[in-house]
Structures are given as C-alpha cells and as structure tokens.
Amino acid sequence: MSESNRVRIAYRAAGSTDPWQIVRRTGDALTAGTETVRSDEIRSDRQRSGQKVTTITAGGTLDIxxxxxxxxxxxxxxxxxxxxxxxxxxxxxxxKFDVIKSYLADDEHIVFKNMEVSQLSLTAESGAKITGQITLMGTEVDTDYVPGADTFTDAGTGLIFDSSNNLNGVTVDGSALVNTTFKALGLTINNNHQTDQGVGSQFQNHFKGSCDITTTSTIRMASSALDLWRSSIANVPVALAFNMADNDGYSYAFALGEVYLSTEPPSGALDAILDLSADGTAAVAPSGEMISITRTVPAVTP
Incomplete structure (x- = not known):
C-alpha cells in the first residue's frame, strides 16, 4: 500500500546519467495528463466504442x-x-531537467523528461515561512523507469527561510521606506511558454517566450507608501531590492532596477490598520538588466 510521505522527487540534467538530486518540497502536482477522442460513428444499437489518447501533457508544480x-x-x-x-x-x-517521481513503498518510478521551468514564484508574508512554487513542463514520460544502479544525492538540511529572520534589506530607490514597513513581498518569473504538438506524436513541445517578472507587495500606510502611488500615477518606475540570507552566511540579493507599480490609495475602516497593496512589473533598467540575483556562498571550512 502506498504512503504519501514515501514519495521522492529528484532531478538531474536532461539526458545525463548524473546522480539524481533529491528535491526538498512540501507538495507536488507532477503528472502526465491525457486528452482523448472518441469516434462519432453512428450505431443502430446506440452503443459507443472506446477512446484513444491523442495528447499527453507532462509536467506540473513543486511547492517549496x-x-x-x-x-x-x-x-x-x-x-x-x-x-x-x-x-x-x-x-x-x-x-532542461529530467525529473523522477518515485513511489518508494511500491518501488514504482516515473521519469518526466526535458522539463523546463515555465514559472517560479516566491512569497513572503510577515511572521510566515517564505514559500514558493516551481512550474515545470516536459516533452516525454517514462512510465516504467527502473533506477537500477542510479544514485541519489540527499537534499540539503538547512533551516528554511522565514520573513522574520531571513528577509531583510528591502529598499525602494536605494533606501528603506520611512516610518513604515513591508508586510508582504512576492516575486514571479514567468517565461511565457507556448505549446504545440506535431503529427505522429502524443507529446507536446514547449517553447519559451519573453521573460515577465512581476512583484506584489503590501506596505503599512504612511506618506512614504503613498509616494509609491504617486509614482504609479506619474508612470515613474522605482528600483526594488531585498535580501534573503541564512545564519551561516549563504545569501541572495535580489535587485530589480526598474519596476512600474500599479496601486491605489487605501480606504479606511473601523479599527483597521491601513495597508497599501502594490503590484509591480519589471522592465529593462538602464543597466541593461531586468533583474539580478547575487548569491554569497560561505567558505567551506576544511
């Protein structure tokens, strides 16, 4: 009998025989969905014939x-x-990656081949874990894969990031907002994949398009927060930056040099804390980049 916590997901470079790298996750929706057709043949006995699979869609999401x-x-x-x-x-x-989904209690293994990341999102809310979702799209499925002599590299064990201890340095145009704070922050990278299918194949092909990078934020109301609304009215972009880091010195510095905001002044309510919500769309900055992510990797002690 299968057990939900005995499902393992790992990946490696597409087409390689490298060791599989086990993925840390909180859930997944990796699957091979099908589209089918049936004959419209008219029968005098009113009965219908069977169906045929014409399209197999390989992919899904990882929650992290x-x-x-x-x-x-x-x-x-x-x-x-x-x-x-x-x-x-x-x-x-x-x-591209090959991704293996293993039902360890039953020794069953499915490999999704040539998986591309079509979208990746990160979400941080005050007092909560920093979570995310990775959307993958592939072109083939091996439904009866046998790992044989394959090896698997264990996932890392470092503590997860949260917005109280691991998210800091949030700045707008190079400075922290005055007399206020960010209560939530989100980032989404979308590669606008397009999909088609050729005759003679059940599987779909995927082609990346332009890169869309968007942000979401919730900011406690203050004059400096309202200045963001003024920027949106004037169609003047802002520079947004923030850092994520663990206690051992491994960090990521996210910088978006030109973000166009969409927001509105908040409305009042009885005994409420006023928040301003702002959506952002990144564009190419004068530096020539939409985004840069700089990681700092701590030196390994011999």
Missing part, C-alpha cells in the same frame, strides 16, 4: 519552502541562464 542552496538550479533555469560569478540575470539558454 525557500532555503539556502536548495533551489539554485531552478532559479537559474527560471531565468534561462547559469550562475556566472554567483550572479543571475535574464538569459536566453533553455535549461
């Missing part, structure tokens, strides 16, 4: 809790690039 080092490969794949001197910016190189 942000932690140091655990998702560096997926961050790079979401931006279609690789870490260069510990920095990521938007690139043009498609990164």
């Amino acid at each position: 809790e942000m932690a140091a080092e655990s998702y560096d490969d997926f961050l790079a794949a979401a931006l279609c690039t690789t870490w260069t001197a510990d920095v990521l910016t938007v690139g043009t190189t498609t990164i």
